[in-house]
Amino acid sequence: MAEPTATLTARHPLEGYRDLLAALSAELAPALVLELGGLVAAVDLRVDPAGGGPAAVEQVVGGPLPARPDTWTALPAGQALRLGPDEWLLTSAAARPEDWEFAVDEAAAAHGGMAVDVSAQRTALWVRGTAARELLATGCALDLRPRSFPAGRCAQTLLGQAAVLLVAHGDDDLQVLVRPSIAAHVVDRLVDAATEYRSDSVPWETP
Incomplete structure (x- = not known):
C-alpha cells in the first residue's frame, strides 16, 4: 500500500x-x-530593450512591457514593472512559478536575455x-x-x-x-x- x-x-x-x-x-x-x-509567480527579466526581446516576451505574457524605467503596466493576471534600463519584474497570479519562469526565459533567451524565478x-x-x-x-x-x-x-x-x-x-x-x-x-x-x-x-x- x-x-x-x-x-x-x-x-x-x-x-x-x-x-x-x-x-x-x-x-x-x-x-x-x-x-x-496575494501570492504570485514572479520573474526578473533581463533583456536588451533595443532588440526584439521585449516584443517576444510581450507575446508570451499577453500584455505590454513598460517603455520607461520606474513605470508599470498591467498584464492579464499580474503586472510588469520596469526596474532599470534592461530589467523588468513580471508577476502573474494565474501561472505556476516554474511555468512562468520557463515561458518568459524561453522568449528572452532567443534574444540574448534571461529570466529568473523570484517568486519568493x-x-x-x-x-x-x-x-x-x-x-x-x-x-x-x-x-x-x-x-x-x-x-x-x-x-x-x-x-x-x-x-x-x-x-x-x-x-x-x-x-x-x-x-x-x-x-x-x-x-x-x-x-x-x-x-x-x-x-x-x-x-x-x-x-
Missing part, C-alpha cells in the same frame, strides 16, 4: 498579521485600509485610503504626492530602513513589495504610524 504523500501549501509571510490589519482597516476606513496581497523574493502589502500616501510618507523620502508619483509609476526606495518597491495604482491605492525577511518590520512601522489616525490614539498590539 502506497504511503500518502504530503501536500505543501504556500503560506503568506505576513499571515499572522491578517486579523490585525482587518481590524485596523475596519476602524480607519476610508482613511486607511491595509491588506495583504517579495511579498505584497496594499495601502489604500485617503491617508495612504500620507502614511507612507512618514517613512519614505520620495515625494508621494499624486502629481509627482501618479498612477502608473513605481520606484525602488526605502520605507524606514527597509528596501521596498512602491507601486502607484491610483491616488488612494498603493502597493508595497518587500522582502519577506523584513516584511514584518515594515508592517509594524506602518501600524505604529497609523495610531495617530485613531480617535483614542491607543497603539495596536502587533503579533
